[in-house]
Amino acid sequence: MDPDDVHAEGPAPLRLRIPEPVRAASPKDRYTRHLSPAGEMRKPALDEKVERVALMRKQLVRVLDDDGIAVGEWVPDLTPGQLRDGLRNMMTVRSYDARLLRAHRQGKISFYMQCLGEEAIACAQQRALLPGDMHFPTYRQQGLLISAGYPMLTMMHQVLSNELDPLKGRQLPVMYSSKEHGFFSISGNLATQYVQAVGWAMASALRGGTAIASAWIGEGASAESDFHAALLFASTYQAPVILNIVNNHWAISTPEDFARGASATFADRGFGFSIPALRVDGNDYLAVYAASQWAAERARANLGPTLIEWVTLRVGAHSTSDDPSAYRPSDHEDFPLGDPIDRLHGHLVAIGEWDDDRHAALSAEVDAQVSAAFDEADSHGSVKSGHISDPRTMFDDVYAVLPRHLLEQREQAAG
Amino acid sequence: MDPDDVHAEGPAPLRLRIPEPVRAASPKDRYTRHLSPAGEMRKPALDEKVERVALMRKQLVRVLDDDGIAVGEWVPDLTPGQLRDGLRNMMTVRSYDARLLRAHRQGKISFYMQCLGEEAIACAQQRALLPGDMHFPTYRQQGLLISAGYPMLTMMHQVLSNELDPLKGRQLPVMYSSKEHGFFSISGNLATQYVQAVGWAMASALRGGTAIASAWIGEGASAESDFHAALLFASTYQAPVILNIVNNHWAISTPEDFARGASATFADRGFGFSIPALRVDGNDYLAVYAASQWAAERARANLGPTLIEWVTLRVGAHSTSDDPSAYRPSDHEDFPLGDPIDRLHGHLVAIGEWDDDRHAALSAEVDAQVSAAFDEADSHGSVKSGHISDPRTMFDDVYAVLPRHLLEQREQAAG
Amino acid sequence: MPSMTMIEAIRDAHLVAMERDNRVVVFGEDVGYFGGVFRCTQGLQARFGSHRCFDTPISEAGIVGVAVGMAAYGLRPCVEIQFADYVYPAYDQIVSEAARLRHRSAGDFTAPLVVRMPTGGGIYGGQTHSQSPEALFTHVAGLKTVVVSNPYDAKGLLLAAIEDDDPVIFLEPKRVYNGPFDGHHDRPIVPWSKHPLGEVPEGHYTIELGKARVHREGSEVTVLAYGTLVHVAQAAAEEQGIDAEIIDLRTLLPLDVDTIVESVVKTGRCLVVHEATLTSGFGAELSATVQERCFHHLEAPITRVCGYDTPYPHAHEWSYFPGPDRVGRAMREVVQA
Amino acid sequence: MPSMTMIEAIRDAHLVAMERDNRVVVFGEDVGYFGGVFRCTQGLQARFGSHRCFDTPISEAGIVGVAVGMAAYGLRPCVEIQFADYVYPAYDQIVSEAARLRHRSAGDFTAPLVVRMPTGGGIYGGQTHSQSPEALFTHVAGLKTVVVSNPYDAKGLLLAAIEDDDPVIFLEPKRVYNGPFDGHHDRPIVPWSKHPLGEVPEGHYTIELGKARVHREGSEVTVLAYGTLVHVAQAAAEEQGIDAEIIDLRTLLPLDVDTIVESVVKTGRCLVVHEATLTSGFGAELSATVQERCFHHLEAPITRVCGYDTPYPHAHEWSYFPGPDRVGRAMREVVQA
């Protein structure tokens, strides 16, 4: 039977919908659908019924208004000092990214991934959690490490893959790992870490611990099947975990529409499992902090998982291997929600805790720190200059104890 | 760092929720949560906004009331003759199952799976779809084949794995396949067929065909990751597919709560993808027909996928390898929603189209047919009596053309 | 010494491990309340509570995925995949994650976990209840792979696997759960209670991973086997009257090369048997290894007797299964070559 | 005859196939609008429309799962997995479904589909952009597995794969996309435009699956290779001044046993090379097969030179990669043994 002959006459032919969204025309709101004014969205009680939270599914948690004033129920309890720390962290991340992108152009490193525009998300959430909690990040949360005080120099050694790389040159640049700083080893395989985070949180709860886990995924990778396993196990066992989806609207060349499907928002996915879900302005440091804290408190109070869709935009290329001009509309705005650094800066100025001079000084200081760190790291060479660890170290850590066949292979490799 | 030392002081310890539902106490409604009276739930327009359908998520489509009267907006347009056909089909399925279970006890077959209590779902949906449509079933939709007029004798040959088995003894009993009858080959691996159904439906739409697909899964298997891929692709491409979840409340020994998690219903999963979802009384032939038809019409009108949770109960054991007395509360009721055959019988009597004599006659006729078919099938022997096809046929169909290494192996096997 | 079936021995290993180390948690489909479809975890939930042994949704990816997270936290998950045929949804979590976590994080995080699963045919299970996927794991650096053939080994190896700091794939041929099945499916099976390897010490003991066991000493030919095929090879040798040296590999990776080489150097002949499909099966690795290390001692070609390169057929499983006739015939040929 | 890179040849194969047969549909991550991260499908959407070539969500399981359904409907899906390292989420759909559909339904349903993926290291891709998983497919009955080494073959084999009635795993070593990379990573790469195998006929032609190609005739040793290693072996032979016969297997399953045996019978020596990890790699199968069929002709042990049994390390990839030095050294040893 030729499939085409089925129902040769009868109803109208079927059509498949192939999403062709962002690339078409040029809608003003292509990156900012369902935008709430700052302060509008109410803050539910920690144990609010999920059905009631679901009614807010197209709203967006926003705290900073256009004048830099923090408004509404979500305004977090942060001191000016804490806000300035946040600003410094974000500026450090941005400067760090810029320096390493330059290093790539200089041919010193093999690969790099920046998080331009997404700095607030990792930096603020890191601050809303506690030491001992564990993040299961993707490759765009360098802000977690920087905010946790992980030495930038060590990060650079990793990126340079030089002899001081704590991962011994085994991993692609930016695939950091630091248990001590609550940063789970980055995989490279998308989405796998999402369900692992749920497992880690389950373990903490099984043991009667108090630490919670935070899972990270891009909106594109939420299409992977492990996302389902993560939400399901989190829902079934009410694991103390934050399920972050960073919706930066692009997955390499693919617009978010492919992973979102017919849903209005990625937060909707949570409601399919009765997991309370928020949409949050990811470029608003205060909103990120407040929402992360709300989710963390829910987890710590044994109220189970929370899903958060962070609305933001991938400003730069996917990675140094990517050139977005081939697929991205050229008229798109880089910061439709505002630059997270500018917005926090504006807020600090608005509350009288910051001014342009201090900002310029901080900027210079941060750049100098990054620069000094890079010079120091660079002095140890890189994979490109051949200053890497002893090749025979690649046989270590495959197993806890080197088995016989790897001993033999190591000998051959040496010979 | 010993994980237990984390936050040695501070907040209260976390606890994991391990679902312990059905086995506890003995709630009257353990299998009938969120039950609507017959006729109560409204029938949405085919293109009703998914948000509005979602408001009905805890309701249940029911047509037959306790007196066997069909009530409400969902009453389907079925003639008495069609209803009597449905009754006959369900009775045939039940008789077929009973005969083969007996064959298993007699040591004639290696394995069997019945669908006791779930007959209406497959039988009525088969009738609501059209020739050319393709079902991607699990092992509990023998009703699809019987209602489609697939020869019962051939089914029995498959179950006996004898020389006339169209699958040449390769598959476990009940793992039928018939393209001609719109019945996709059953896998044995749970959930894999769910996304394949979406692919088949996508193909039909890509080609401008008119045939739709129907995907089947148990509530337990909806936990598998392929379920996510299926819903996502169906949502993204608006594939013309019906996504059935048969919630018979058990997955071998595991109550539905593990797969459902914190959600109130399995239909909720659909709303996570903006796929309209219905909960339907699966023991109500008329409701099944009506809901299937609604979903099929939506698909044919290019309105995309529909998810349907069929609420029913697995009355019998999971399979002939299973003894539910070890895990199932003994006080559970077999037909909390009523026996689908009795209910359709009652309806036909109520509308004056049936009586006990005709029922007894039909019952005897069906049993005689099944019995005769079994005797005929049995006369060709079975895997247990060694009457199987030539072992060398196992090398066929691994590839379209037998490659050299299999030729060699076939020769060895012969020698 | 108590006599146990392999199921009882596996259950006992869980008990001992959970008693000794409260980081050991056990879960999987139907594993908690019911105790597993093969009853290998029966009684554990009643004894240790539902926080130590529990049921999961039907999601192999989820089971292994959360196990990796738990292991990274510091627990020692020992999970069950209901049939080896259903491990593929979890394959990514095993291959890309568990196997490589230690290496990619330079030891910062580790994944000490055990993934148990019943393997092999012989119960009329058809193509989805009969597979032996060991070669799909032995190709993956970072995993250890164990296949058990008897109750004594099963308990000692499972305890070693749970205590091991690396992820271990633990394969249990279901056909030897209840006795040393020798491939004669038409004869009654000898129960483990009548077999010396059914005698299982109480309490704690381990068998080192990576050590083979000489199941039968002999001089004419070395037979490399594991799981059910150990007993099949023994039956074949006896029936053919061949003085075969049968090595039960027990751990496929790391492989006990010394024991193998010593034997082949002695016998000069080698037969490799397994139930999995022939092409790219673990037998290929065994054949290649023996050939590389014993080339000048070999008096005949190394021969493989394996499952055919087809899906495992339901009705024809005894034609598919490399039983004592096929193994015996090959053994004779190798000895006479 | 136009000269093409391997990327252009693959793109051209798609073009020809889609032109000839409107059942051919092409999809995958970034495959539609952008044309794939390696640009192998560039221009197809513009040419044939988004119903013939389209983007998908990032779900390898979904991509292959819907492809199986489409193939069962009657289409001929040719899908791309962005890197072979990411095929594991789709492994179940490939192994349990595509591979076995024809057999389990006795031909009632079939799954004629192609799963393309870039393999191999050498681009500083680290452990998740460098793998060569061919042995994980060759063990699976019902699949065919192809590895290409040059533009001419790539086009002819891809066309044959799309036209084949069975599921084909189509592996593209990314290091030879742009030239016959010989392992000398510190030297400029020769472009395909300067190589005879870069000459690719226009229009339709196929290369039969299951036929090897003698890449270089020789008498001293048979080298069994595929993908990038074909060119590495050639460089090694030239540098060592060894008259090696290099066989480019092209299709691993079904394997061209005749061509292999004929060569080994002639040379009496055999070297097997691949980039994938050694243990349980496809080299084991090759070694076992050669040993079984050429035992009495072998004058030296069959030797394997492969990737080490570790994850593919980012900074040390050139120590990991079996380059011309390692291959050359082994070649010399085999010839002198």
Ligand SMILES: Cc1ncc(C[n+]2csc(CCOP(=O)(O)OP(=O)(O)O)c2C)c(N)n1
């Ligand atoms: C399993 C898997 N499939 C594909 C890839 C290739 N890949 C790397 S990043 C990426 C896009 C991810 O997009 P998204 O999740 O939105 O994260 P973003 O890059 O936007 O932060 C893809 C497809 C991968 N790393 N892993």
Ligand SMILES: Cc1ncc(C[n+]2csc(CCOP(=O)(O)OP(=O)(O)O)c2C)c(N)n1
């Ligand atoms: C991938 C996979 N995992 C596990 C199994 C074993 N298994 C077979 S049926 C079953 C329970 C399925 O329950 P459900 O989906 O609710 O369907 P039901 O049997 O109730 O109709 C399980 C766990 C399988 N067949 N495939």
Ligand SMILES: [Mg+2]
């Ligand atoms: Mg993104």
Ligand SMILES: [Mg+2]
């Ligand atoms: Mg069920």
